[in-house]
Amino acid sequence: MIEAQMLMDTPLLIALMIMAALVGYLMDYSIVLLSKFLSPWRFLDE
Amino acid sequence: MQYDSDLLLPKPFTVFAALGKAMVDPHILLNLLLTLRRVLIGLIIATSLGMGIGFAMGYSKIMMELVDPVITPLRQVPIMAWVPLTIVWFGLGDGPTLFLIVMVGVFPILLSTVSGVTSIDKNFYNAGRCMGAGFLGMFVKIVIPAALPEIMTGMRVAVSAGWMSVI
Numbered sequence: 001m002i003e004a005q006m007l008m009d010t011p012l013l014i015a016l017m018i019m020a021a022l023v024g025y026l027m028d029y030s031i032v033l034l035s036k037f038l039s040p041w042r043f044l045d046e
Numbered sequence: 047m048q049y050d051s052d053l054l055l056p057k058p059f060t061v062f063a064a065l066g067k068a069m070v071d072p073h074i075l076l077n078l079l080l081t082l083r084r085v086l087i088g089l090i091i092a093t094s095l096g097m098g099i100g101f102a103m104g105y106s107k108i109m110m111e112l113v114d115p116v117i118t119p120l121r122q123v124p125i126m127a128w129v130p131l132t133i134v135w136f137g138l139g140d141g142p143t144l145f146l147i148v149m150v151g152v153f154p155i156l157l158s159t160v161s162g163v164t165s166i167d168k169n170f171y172n173a174g175r176c177m178g179a180g181f182l183g184m185f186v187k188i189v190i191p192a193a194l195p196e197i198m199t200g201m202r203v204a205v206s207a208g209w210m211s212v213i
Contacts, residue, residue, distance in 0.1 A: 001213065011056040015065035016074070023078065024209045027085075028202055035198035042195050 084140060085208050088147025092204055096152045097197060100159025105189065110160075121153045125211060143212055150211045151204035158200025162193030 001016045036043050056064075068074050099117075102109045125146060132142035170192060174184045 008053060009064075010053055011060045011064040012068065014056065014061045015068045018061070018065055019068060019074075019078070020209070020213050023082070024206055027205050027209060031198060031202050031205055035195070039191070039194045039198065 081212055084143050085147055085205075085212055088144045088212075089151055089201075089205060089208055091144070092148045092151030092208070093155055093201060095148070096155030096200070096204070097159050100156040100197075101163060101185075101189065101193075103156075104160040104163025104193070105185075117153070117156065125150055146211055147208040151208040154203040154207065155197065155200040158196045158203075159193060162196030163189060165196070166192045 001013065001020075099113065103113050103117075104110070128146060128149060129142065132145045136142050136145060166189065170188050171184060174188050179187065
């Protein structure tokens, strides 16, 4: 990402931002799944 | 009127083409995995510290009064202010990065753990004592399950903060 910034490669920079957002989303979702596994009583109404 | 500047705002097709190439680029994938490794290690350390201190602070008023005046000012220090110190302490490499991830992640987990423990209904403790539960039994069977939902929320905040700080 820093290389893309220095080279002013805007399409690659935005693509890497999208990749970072996707990875962050996946990590957050895995925490939600862990939460559902460890405290299932919270999600009984769903 | 025509807009055509890939530097200022590239076309969506150009971005998706770059995204497709980036997703199969071994150099980018390797760096992503290395970053993920650092974030996961940092979060494991942050979770251990945050939950440990948080349980102590939430369960004991004395610990709360002793530790809170230290934790609260520490929370206010901008994360970038730690960078020169971490380089001096840990040298170049994974040390400073891990320290920053831990510093960013520990406080949401700590605060959510304290909140989770302090919001446990006293009747749960009374019921536990009535049934003969000792300190360890109450901790494992009452405190941890009751505080867990809030701790998981704190972990979600810590994960995103840690990921953003390392990127």
